[in-house]
Structures are given as structure tokens and as C-alpha cells.
Amino acid sequence: MPGDGEDTYVCTLPDWLQEKAEKELKERKETRADDIKAIRHWLEKQPHLQSVPRDDQTILMFLRGCKFSLERTKEKLDMFFSIKTLLPEFFENGDPMHPTNRAILRLGTCLPIEGKYDAEGRKIIIMRVAVHDPDKFKQENIFRVNCFIMDIILHEDEQTQICGFIGVMDMAGMTWAHGMAISPTLAKKSMTAWQDGYPTRPKGFNYIHTPSYFETIFNIFRGFMKEKMKRRLSIHGSRLESLHQNVPPDLLPEELGGTYGNYNDMADYWMKKVLSNREVIMERAKQKSNEKLRPGKAKSVEDVFGIEGSFRKLNVD
Numbered sequence: 001m002p003g004d005g006e007d008t009y010v011c012t013l014p015d016w017l018q019e020k021a022e023k024e025l026k027e028r029k030e031t032r033a034d035d036i037k038a039i040r041h042w043l044e045k046q047p048h049l050q051s052v053p054r055d056d057q058t059i060l061m062f063l064r065g066c067k068f069s070l071e072r073t074k075e076k077l078d079m080f081f082s083i084k085t086l087l088p089e090f091f092e093n094g095d096p097m098h099p100t101n102r103a104i105l106r107l108g109t110c111l112p113i114e115g116k117y118d119a120e121g122r123k124i125i126i127m128r129v130a131v132h133d134p135d136k137f138k139q140e141n142i143f144r145v146n147c148f149i150m151d152i153i154l155h156e157d158e159q160t161q162i163c164g165f166i167g168v169m170d171m172a173g174m175t176w177a178h179g180m181a182i183s184p185t186l187a188k189k190s191m192t193a194w195q196d197g198y199p200t201r202p203k204g205f206n207y208i209h210t211p212s213y214f215e216t217i218f219n220i221f222r223g224f225m226k227e228k229m230k231r232r233l234s235i236h237g238s239r240l241e242s243l244h245q246n247v248p249p250d251l252l253p254e255e256l257g258g259t260y261g262n263y264n265d266m267a268d269y270w271m272k273k274v275l276s277n278r279e280v281i282m283e284r285a286k287q288k289s290n291e292k293l294r295p296g297k298a299k300s301v302e303d304v305f306g307i308e309g310s311f312r313k314l315n316v317d
Helices: 015-025 032-044 056-065 070-086 099-107 139-156 158-163 176-180 184-197 214-222 240-246 263-276 278-285 301-305
Strands: 110-112 123-128 165-170 202-208 233-235
Touching (some): 015 158, 032 070, 056 070, 056 158, 070 184, 070 301, 099 139, 099 263, 110 263, 123 158, 139 158, 139 263, 139 278, 176 214, 202 240
Parallel strands (some): 165 202, 202 233
Antiparallel strands (some): 110 123
């Protein structure tokens, strides 16, 4: 079974980050190992989650994402790996070398700022929402490739596990075709996956280069957002100086009025990073729930996403 070894986590975090984890996430070094062991033993008893990794780092990542609530951690682990089963259109074809995935990586749809953080220790992640041609690339494919990168960050960057991240959504180049490619069903699935499945700590989202019709399209997603997340949204229009009040220029690329390199170089970096992690990413694609073995009733798309069939796509005059 994956991650069966009783590997012992050794904390190498600086004091300030350990203190933050204890204050904000209730992570205590005296009980950390016992919490990890409790979750591992629970996973061992779940017949439908036998492909789920049980190493210290993975379990700790979920514990931090749930502020060390054992019950919430169990729920999120179950949800995360169930979603991977229920949304094959998002998570299958998990080979970064596949031509479609490589092409999206080359575009640079998800570009985290590497090696630097804001004053509160948070990572900055830039999402280029409209850099792709919606006639060539489905939103499901974009989601999949973005997950390649987010998974790397979550597994490698303990500071981001603890401090969270700030999203910068660059809408430059957005057309009606991009908006029409997003159905309410797709929006619901993607928002549920991010909010209920991933053990992330999103601290805010900044929307820049928004077109005049942005609100019409964005309302699809806003309707599926949790109230806490709605309060963390900032829409800047085309005002870079407004964005810079939330995200300093040294943590933004030239295209956003910053000094941290440019989109092309960032895309090259993350493409190489993902391809160098190809085997790990492909292995993670296999890690999902087996609903046939779930005790009681198997989870379905309707159970998790509250939808039956599919909505019609956004109809705008």
C-alpha cells in the first residue's frame, strides 16, 4: 500500500513559522506525531481509500489545511480523493508529457512566484485566465494542468501550507468565447473541488484587466463561493496601482507592472518543474477513491456537487 512506512516527520521550519502554525492552525509539536498516526490508522481502515498515500508529509498537509481537526481532516481526505474519482474529465490523462498538457504548460496558465513571499509569508500565484484559445483547449484541461502545479506547491512548500496564498487572476485577453466555455455545471464542479477538496489556505483573490462584462461571467462562480471567500475578493479593473496596494510590485511580473521577471520566463520555469516531476504527478493521478468499496452508499456526482445532468451554458445576448 502507498506510504505504509512509519516515516517520521522532522520539522525544520524556522521558529516564526512554527509559532504561526501553532497560533493559527493549532499545530503543536508535542501532539503532531500522534495526530498524524491517528489519521494514518483511520486511512488504513477505509476500504475505498487504499490507494491513498499515508506518508507523514501528505497527512500533515491535510491536517494543516483543516487546522488540525481530526474529523475535518478525515472529511477533506475523503472528499479530495473522491472528487478525483468523480471528475475523470478533470483528473484523468495525468501525464504532463501529453501534447495537450504540454501545450497548456507552455502557455503558462498558472504561474506561482517562486522563492519569495509577501510580508505575511503568503505565496503569490498568478492565474492567466484567458491566455488560451477556448476553441482549442477545454476548461477541464486547464484545470488539470493547473492542478499539476498546485500539487507540487502543496507537497513541497510547507510555508504555503501554513501561511496560505494570494491569487492574482489576470483576465487580459478575455473574450465572450472564454466566458461561454464555462457552464454553471463546470463552475460548480471546479469551485467544489477547490473549496472542499484541496487542503489550501486561500487568503485573497485579486482580479486585474477585467473586461466590462466581467461581472456577468464572474457571477456564475460567485454563486458557488463560500461567504468567507466572497469577502476576500478584490476587483481592480485595469488599475495596476490598485493591485499593487494588495500585492507589491516585486512579487509581480513585468506584465503586471512588477519587477519579478516576465510571463515567458515564468512559464518556462514551471514547465520544466512539472516535467521533472512527471513520474510523481502520474502516480498521484492514480490515487483516488474506489467507490465500489466504500462502506454504505457510494458517492455520486449528484451527492457531491448537488447537480443532476448538466445546466445549459450561459446564455447572454
